[in-house]
Amino acid sequence: DQQVKQNSPSLSVQEGRISILNCDYTNSMFDYFLWYKKYPAEGPTFLISISSIKDKNEDGRFTVFLNKSAKHLSLHIVPSQPGDSAVYFCAASALYSGGGADGLTFGKGTHLIIQP
Amino acid sequence: KAGVTQTPRYLIKTRGQQVTLSCSPISGHRSVSWYQQTPGQGLQFLFEYFSETQRNKGNFPGRFSGRQFSNSRSEMNVSTLELGDSALYLCASSLGARADEQFFGPGTRLTVL
Numbered sequence: 001d002q003q004v005k006q007n008s009p010s011l012s013v014q015e016g017r018i019s020i021l022n023c024d025y026t027n028s029m030f031d032y033f034l035w036y037k038k039y040p041a042e043g044p045t046f047l048i049s050i051s052s053i054k055d056k057n058e059d060g061r062f063t064v065f066l067n068k069s070a071k072h073l074s075l076h077i078v079p080s081q082p083g084d085s086a087v088y089f090c091a092a093s094a095l096y097s098g099g100g101a102d103g104l105t106f107g108k109g110t111h112l113i114i115q116p
Numbered sequence: 117k118a119g120v121t122q123t124p125r126y127l128i129k130t131r132g133q134q135v136t137l138s139c140s141p142i143s144g145h146r147s148v149s150w151y152q153q154t155p156g157q158g159l160q161f162l163f164e165y166f167s168e169t170q171r172n173k174g175n176f177p178g179r180f181s182g183r184q185f186s187n188s189r190s191e192m193n194v195s196t197l198e199l200g201d202s203a204l205y206l207c208a209s210s211l212g213a214r215a216d217e218q219f220f221g222p223g224t225r226l227t228v229l
Contacts, residue, residue: 036220043120043206043220044159089159103149103161103172104218 003027004092006107014115019077021110023090026071030092034104035064035075038087047088048075077112085114118142120209120221128227134195137224141188141209147171148190149218150182153204162205165190166212194226202228 005024013019021035031052036044050057050064050073057064063076077084088111091104121140129135141148149172150162161174165184182192188209194201204225208218 034217041222043208043222045220046217049217091159103151103164103174104159105161106151106159108158 002108003030004090004105004107006088006090006110008110009108010111010113012113012115013080015082016079019075019080019084019112019114021075021077021088021090021112023073023075023107024071025073025092027092027094027105028071029094030105032093033064033066033073034091034093035062036089036091036106037084038089038109044089080112080114082114082116085112087111120207120219122205122207122221122224124224125222126225126227128229129197130229131197131199133197134193135197135226137192137194137205137207137226139190139192139207139209139221141190141207142219145209145211145219146188147210147212147216148184148188149208149210150190150192151206151208152176153206153223154202159206162192197228199228202226 003026034049035047037047038044048059048062048064050066055066066073087109089109090107123138147166149164151159153159164172168184179195184190204223206223208220210216210218
């Protein structure tokens with residue numbers, strides 16, 4: 001059962017426009033969400049995160065929105081640049097009753113292609 | 117500050133063999149997590165070690181094991197390799213608190229023939 005879903009395997013956006021990447025989750029215990037970016041032959045790099053007590057977090061060109069009732073989050077990139085072309089992973093974390101850190105549950109990724 | 121390093125970068129093994137992968141975290145990071153990435157399943161959490169103890173474990177068979185040393189370096193072992201174990205194995209380190217950012221290494225590409 002896939003707990004974190006990224007339903008668009010790929011997305012093509014024109015340079016300068018807004019890129020919107022979507023992510024849905026099913027586990028109501030998730031309370032911390034992250035976006036990672038991955039280039040080929042490299043490990044994922046952290047982009048931005050959001051706690052479930054917030055509905056928006058912004059960092060430069062990147063904004064993450066969280067809709068807890070819909071169990072949906074999105075990453076907005078404005079304006080999109082050629083260097084943004086990469087695979088973007090949505091990830092979620094849950095604090096179980098036992099406490100302590102938990103591994104991240106990742107979506108399968110969306111390949112963002114920025115067209116010049 | 118040096119990033120997360122993983123060795124080897126590429127590995128080819130045959131079915132039934134075992135393999136050990138190594139990860140050196142960022143200096144000062146006490147948590148090391150391991151992930152498996154395959155085209156079909158995406159990135160899946162294997163386990164996390166903190167201060168030499170396994171703190172969390174994903175849903176993988178017992179053939180997958182790991183350990184962490186006192187200097188926070190970690191190793192992952194896979195015994196009795198199967199074709200389906202072919203994947204990119206990623207290691208990530210963090211300071212250790214749950215909300216801390218995880219920094220990923222470049223991964224070890226394992227091919228099982």
